[in-house]
Amino acid sequence: MANKIESLRGMDDILPGEVEKWQWLEEKARIFFESSRFKEIRTPILEYTELFSRSVGEGSDIVRKEMFSFKDRGDRDITMRPEMTASVARSVIEKGLLSQAKSLRLYYIGPMFRAERPQAGRKRQFHQIGIEIINESGILPDLDALVYLYQFLRDGLGVRGLELRINDLGTLEDQKNTAVKLKEYFAKSKDALCEDCRDRMEKNVLRVFDCKNPKCQPVIEKAPWEEIAPKNQYFTDIQKGLRDRDIPFVLKPRLVRGLDYYNGLVFEISATGLGAQDALAGGGRYDRLYSDLGGKPTPCIGFSIGMERLLTVLEASHENLGNLVSEKRVYFIPSETNDSVVKEAAMDLRRWGMIAIVGDKALNKVEHFKKAEKLGAQYAVTQSGDSWILRDLARREDKPLINKDNEKKDNEKISLALFLNLKGIWV
Ligand code: HAM
Numbered sequence: 001m002a003n004k005i006e007s008l009r010g011m012d013d014i015l016p017g018e019v020e021k022w023q024w025l026e027e028k029a030r031i032f033f034e035s036s037r038f039k040e041i042r043t044p045i046l047e048y049t050e051l052f053s054r055s056v057g058e059g060s061d062i063v064r065k066e067m068f069s070f071k072d073r074g075d076r077d078i079t080m081r082p083e084m085t086a087s088v089a090r091s092v093i094e095k096g097l098l099s100q101a102k103s104l105r106l107y108y109i110g111p112m113f114r115a116e117r118p119q120a121g122r123k124r125q126f127h128q129i130g131i132e133i134i135n136e137s138g139i140l141p142d143l144d145a146l147v148y149l150y151q152f153l154r155d156g157l158g159v160r161g162l163e164l165r166i167n168d169l170g171t172l173e174d175q176k177n178t179a180v181k182l183k184e185y186f187a188k189s190k191d192a193l194c195e196d197c198r199d200r201m202e203k204n205v206l207r208v209f210d211c212k213n214p215k216c217q218p219v220i221e222k223a224p225w226e227e228i229a230p231k232n233q234y235f236t237d238i239q240k241g242l243r244d245r246d247i248p249f250v251l252k253p254r255l256v257r258g259l260d261y262y263n264g265l266v267f268e269i270s271a272t273g274l275g276a277q278d279a280l281a282g283g284g285r286y287d288r289l290y291s292d293l294g295g296k297p298t299p300c301i302g303f304s305i306g307m308e309r310l311l312t313v314l315e316a317s318h319e320n321l322g323n324l325v326s327e328k329r330v331y332f333i334p335s336e337t338n339d340s341v342v343k344e345a346a347m348d349l350r351r352w353g354m355i356a357i358v359g360d361k362a363l364n365k366v367e368h369f370k371k372a373e374k375l376g377a378q379y380a381v382t383q384s385g386d387s388w389i390l391r392d393l394a395r396r397e398d399k400p401l402i403n404k405d406n407e408k409k410d411n412e413k414i415s416l417a418l419f420l421n422l423k424g425i426w427v
Contacts, residue, residue, distance in 0.1 A: 010116070010124030020376075021311060021321055022127075024355075025157075026109050029129045031350045032156045036148060038107040038131055043087040045111065049077035055086035055289055057260025059203025061210060064196075066114040068124075080113040083259070085286070085302055086293070088132050093295035103135040109307075121277030121309050130283075130304035137299035139234060142265050142285060143241040145301045149269060149281060150247050152305075159280075159310070160317050161272030165252035166238070169206075169263050170230030172288060179205050181228045189219045209256045225253055238265055261286040265301070273316040274309055281305040329355045330418065331372035331393075333365065333382040345381075349418060369393065381418065390418065 007013060014022055030040070049069050056062050068080040081087050088106060091097070097104060109129050116122050131148065133141045146164065153159040170178060182205045190198060193208070193216050200207040209220060242249050249267075257266045266284035274280065283303025290298035315321050330349060334342045339361070346356035357375055359368045365382070372380045373393055380391045381401065388401040401418060 008124065010118035010122075012123065012125070021314075022307070025307060025311065025314075026129075027355055028156060029107070029109060029152070031355070032152050033107040033131060033148070035347075035351050036105075038105045041088055041091065041106045041108050042110065043081075043084065043091050043108070045080055045113075046078050047081055047087055047090065049079040051086050051090055051293070052079055052082060054292055055089065055259075055261050056083065057204055057207075059200050059207045060258055060260050061207075062114060062258060066116055068113045068115055082114045083112055083304065084108050084110065084128065084130055085132060085259075085261070085304075086289070088134075089289050089293050089295070089298075089300075092134060092298075093290060093293055098135055098296075098298065103133070105131070105133050107131045119277070121274055121306075121312065123308055127307035128304040129307060129310075130302060132300060132302035134300045135298045136301070137287070139237045139241055141301050142238055143245065145283065145303055146238075146242060146247060146249075146267065147245055149283070149303050149305070153269065153271070153280070153310075157310075157314060158317065159271050159313050162280075163270045164242075164247065164249040164267060165255055165269070166242075166249050166265060166267045167252050167255040168230060168232060168235035168238075169256065169266055169284070170232065172263050174230035174232070175263055178228055178230065182206070182208070182223065185223055185228075186219065192216070192219050204260050206256045207258075207260075209254055210258055229253055234264065257282060257284060261289040261292070263287055267303070271313045273313055277309065279306070280309050280313065329375070329377040329379070330357070331368070331375065331377035331380045332356065332358045333368045333372075333380060334358055334361050335383060336361070338383050342381075345418070 034040075049067070052067060053063050058064070062082050067082055070078055072078045088108065092104065107130065109127070111125050111127050113125055115124055118124060131145065133145060146166075150162065150164060153162055169175060183201060186193065186197070186201050186205060186208060190201075193201075194211065194213045196213070197208045197211050197216050200211070208216070209223075211217075211220065239249070239251075252268075255266055255268060256262075257268070262284040264285035264287065266282075268279045268282040270278040271280050281303050283301070285299070285301045287297065287299040289300065290296060311321075330346075332342045332346050342358055346358050349356040357372070357377060359371060363371060368382075369380060369391075378393055380393055382389050382391065390399045390401045391397070392399070
């Protein structure tokens with residue numbers, strides 16, 4: 001018998017039974033970010049290696065040792081994208097997207113590749129949901145990014161135990177001064193640092209803070225970061241903005257992030273139950289990247305969420321994610337008379353994180369129910385005379401949602417009744 005061929009280490013199949021959870025999560029992300037006026041972008045998985053060495057940075061662990069890079073048949077250096085911020089920047093510059101709009105708000109969902117040592121929460125092919133707010137400066141886009149991240153995880157998905165950690169890497173000018181001062185400090189203890197760190201000192205001294213080698217920790221811990229760290233009103237304003245918006249956070253003065261393109265605000269968010277690899281998402285401001293890649297200076301901020309880690313957290317916090325996935329899918333049966341009410345109620349449900357499908361008016365009732373089941377909906381909503389009926393498709397049970405006694409049949413009432421009903425709060 002011929003040898004069996006196995007998948008590559010750290011690259012998983014997503015099989016039927018699991019894939020529904022991914023589809024559900026992708027749909028949640030699409031609905032959340034699209035209703036927040038983000039537009040989707042898809043870029044190729046393969047890019048020229050130079051894109052990442054010039055953006056993520058020669059000194060970063062990602063570029064130094066984690067990229068899947070190879071020569072193609074034309075002897076060109078190619079890399080499988082380890083992240084998408086650089087690819088989005090390449091695309092926006094190349095396609096001139098900023099000539100048609102003053103600023104852009106984009107989101108993406110897709111696989112990334114890093115040749116890290118596989119372990120729980122760390123894969124070689126992993127997936128991210130990310131957003132980029134392009135060509136917007138000041139604290140408002142930064143606050144928007146943090147609020148969207150927090151709301152998507154906490155309210156959209158019900159993730160518990162979130163911890164948002166923030167830091168300020170300073171202005172582009174601050175960064176030059178910080179680098180000089182840090183270099184001076186580390187130069188004094190050069191012999192106590194590992195070879196990698198000595199190299200990092202030359203390429204991007206901030207990367208020394210990423211070192212996991214125990215040998216380097218005493219030197220890193222004693223770094224006079226408090227004295228050197230930039231102190232900007234911008235960061236104080238962000239903290240106030242977060243307090244005003246009821247988003248809890250902790251200050252993490254040594255949070256530098258593993259990619260070289262950042263300045264200003266950087267952040268990570270963790271959730272309970274992730275173990276050693278506890279960063280669920282990370283991001284920050286990057287005002288230099290577009291000019292480094294041959295575009296005009298373009299202030300940006302963004303973040304990416306690791307989908308594998310997010311699903312781990314969701315599995316831990318929702319008893320049966322499988323049920324949750326299908327329970328929230330609602331199919332509306334429209335008619336000539338209720339068309340606009342149904343459309344608006346479906347929009348409301350989507351805003352509240354459910355999946356709402358509006359059927360095609362050309363179908364008859366039996367066809368609608370068949371279609372609803374085929375699409376994996378658990379409930380169908382239909383109007384019968386003056387009443388609105390919620391049908392549990394699996395149990396084939398009907399329940400009146402709103403009837404004659406509740407004389408007002410506006411869409412808000414229908415969607416609210418539905419929402420409460422599906423949450424098991426209202427009967
Ligand atoms: P990052 O911190 O490198 O940032 O990755 C973001 C998230 O992707 C991490 O918090 C983690 O959840 C997930 N992740 C990273 N590596 C792995 C891995 N090997 N296995 C599983 N999950 C992983 C970025 O990628 C930036 N592009 C974020 C950004 C967007 N900054 C500005 N805009």
